[in-house]
Amino acid sequence: PRDTVDVVVVGSGGAGFSAAVSAHDNGAKVILIEKEPVIGGNAKLAAGGMNAAWTDQQKAKNIKDDPEIMFKDTMKGGRNINDPELVKILSSHSKGSVDWMTGMGADLSDVGRMGGASVNRSHRPTGGAGVGAHVVQVLYDNAVKRNIDIRMNTRGVEILKDDSGKVKGILVKGMYKGYYWVKADAVILATGGFAKNNERVSKLDPKLKGFVSTNQPGAVGDGIDVAANAGAAMKDLEYIQAHPTLSVKGGVMVTEAVRGNGAILVNREGKRFVNEITTRDKAAAAILQQTGKSAYLIFDDSVRKSLKKIDKYIGLGVAPSADSLEKLGKLEGIDGKALTETVARYNSFVTSGKDADFERPNLPRALNEGNYYAIEVTPGVHHTMGGVMIDTKAEVMDAKKQVIPGLYGAGEVTGGVHGANRLGGNAISDIITFGRLAGEQAADYAKKH
Numbered sequence: 131p132r133d134t135v136d137v138v139v140v141g142s143g144g145a146g147f148s149a150a151v152s153a154h155d156n157g158a159k160v161i162l163i164e165k166e167p168v169i170g171g172n173a174k175l176a177a178g179g180m181n182a183a184w185t186d187q188q189k190a191k192n193i194k195d196d197p198e199i200m201f202k203d204t205m206k207g208g209r210n211i212n213d214p215e216l217v218k219i220l221s222s223h224s225k226g227s228v229d230w231m232t233g234m235g236a237d238l239s240d241v242g243r244m245g246g247a248s249v250n251r252s253h254r255p256t257g258g259a260g261v262g263a264h265v266v267q268v269l270y271d272n273a274v275k276r277n278i279d280i281r282m283n284t285r286g287v288e289i290l291k292d293d294s295g296k297v298k299g300i301l302v303k304g305m306y307k308g309y310y311w312v313k314a315d316a317v318i319l320a321t322g323g324f325a326k327n328n329e330r331v332s333k334l335d336p337k338l339k340g341f342v343s344t345n346q347p348g349a350v351g352d353g354i355d356v357a358a359n360a361g362a363a364m365k366d367l368e369y370i371q372a373h374p375t376l377s378v379k380g381g382v383m384v385t386e387a388v389r390g391n392g393a394i395l396v397n398r399e400g401k402r403f404v405n406e407i408t409t410r411d412k413a414a415a416a417i418l419q420q421t422g423k424s425a426y427l428i429f430d431d432s433v434r435k436s437l438k439k440i441d442k443y444i445g446l447g448v449a450p451s452a453d454s455l456e457k458l459g460k461l462e463g464i465d466g467k468a469l470t471e472t473v474a475r476y477n478s479f480v481t482s483g484k485d486a487d488f489e490r491p492n493l494p495r496a497l498n499e500g501n502y503y504a505i506e507v508t509p510g511v512h513h514t515m516g517g518v519m520i521d522t523k524a525e526v527m528d529a530k531k532q533v534i535p536g537l538y539g540a541g542e543v544t545g546g547v548h549g550a551n552r553l554g555g556n557a558i559s560d561i562i563t564f565g566r567l568a569g570e571q572a573a574d575y576a577k578k579h
């Protein structure tokens with residue numbers, strides 16, 4: 131029958147597609163449902179990279195890394211409330227996940243720096259193009275190649291169980307078909323987070339009331355409710371991340387890689403105020419303390435040339451430029467004289483290799499080539515760290531820490547991997563690794579039932 135499978139995957143972001151492809155490759159018949167009319171979720175919008183340690187791509191660039199260091203960076207960035215067992219999986223499987231994606235046709239050969247990482251480990255396509263759209267496209271192509279049944283405009287509404295509490299499928303609502311059952315031995319929730327739902331966000335963290343969000347419209351958290359109704363326990367819901375750099379002019383998120391590749395942050399007074407590549411929570415808090423609750427990313431043509439994505443921001447008109455820092459200051463209402471001094475001082479740190487003001491750990495290039503650019507930025511709600519509690523097999527647990535048989539979770543809908551604060555580049559890593567794991571586990575489980 132058409133609506134009976136081994137595994138049903140809910141959500142078409144990176145976690146959902148990874149789960150669907152891996153469940154299929156482990157022998158399961160799969161249906162993937164997506165409530166929106168488009169695939170990709172927030173994963174498709176991810177601009178940064180995919181964190182992974184000790185990869186061939188890093189070796190080719192003489193970057194020394196180790197899953198142990200990635201583990202430590204992730205725990206520290208998450209203020210040590212992460213579930214260490216899940217972080218171990220994230221870091222130790224990360225190279226395997228990059229290889230898995232590469233094997234399916236992904237290009238992750240460019241390796242850059244993101245906040246909170248002690249080495250360059252953020253993998254992205256050559257030239258620094260957006261990683262999320264690329265990864266989702268590769269996964270989608272592979273799902274299509276495998277003839278996986280993908281149903282758009284189809285919302286997962288309620289998990290169905292038998293009398294013994296085992297999952298038996300999911301009640302869905304198709305835009306045209308209405309309500310119907312998809313029968314399955316296992317359900318994988320990969321429904322993403324709820325950053326777009328400000329009512330929900332501000333109830334959990336009142337400081338974020340009225341904040342804009344970087345997320346796609348579907349990121350409202352109905353998947354969390356589906357899980358909760360099925361008895362899932364929740365973890366760390368109150369930890370919600372503001373991305374520090376949302377463009378004030380255009381509402382687009384400006385990837386952290388702009389800073390990673392050399393941009394500095396200044397306030398209207400033309401002064402730096404923070405280590406630009408600190409963790410997101412710290413950078414966001416520092417920007418909110420500046421005059422006008424915003425700041426400017428300042429960079430030159432050498433930074434622009436190092437990252438394709440920047441041309442997109444220029445094309446959108448959110449990165450005005452001038453041939454001197456004085457003029458740029460005048461254009462944007464920044465103190466131009468102070469800005470000129472700030473950049474000269476920063477350039478001297480690049481030469482000496484040491485940031486005497488804010489101890490920025492990477493100083494990739496001086497800002498002294500061609501035109502200068504300024505992007506005005508302010509924080510926006512970006513990622514919800516908390517969610518459904520899972521174990522090391524991606525099985526969803528109830529309040530007594532008992533597994534709900536047949537229910538799996540992966541990606542932003544889950545809590546525990548990122549603790550109190552997610553590092554840039556760890557989302558794509560999370561969704562590929564745990565999506566793939568959930569797919570394997572669910573396929574195995576379905577075989578036995």
Ligand code: ADP
Pocket residue numbers: 140141142143144145146163164165166169170171172173174284285286287320321322323348349352353356540541542543561
């Ligand atoms: P992740 O990064 O964890 O893969 P994404 O945000 O990229 O998460 O993707 C989650 C996807 O799940 C989005 O496309 C979203 O529209 C979809 N989704 C959310 N809730 C439901 C639901 N109840 N039924 C079907 N799809 C859902």
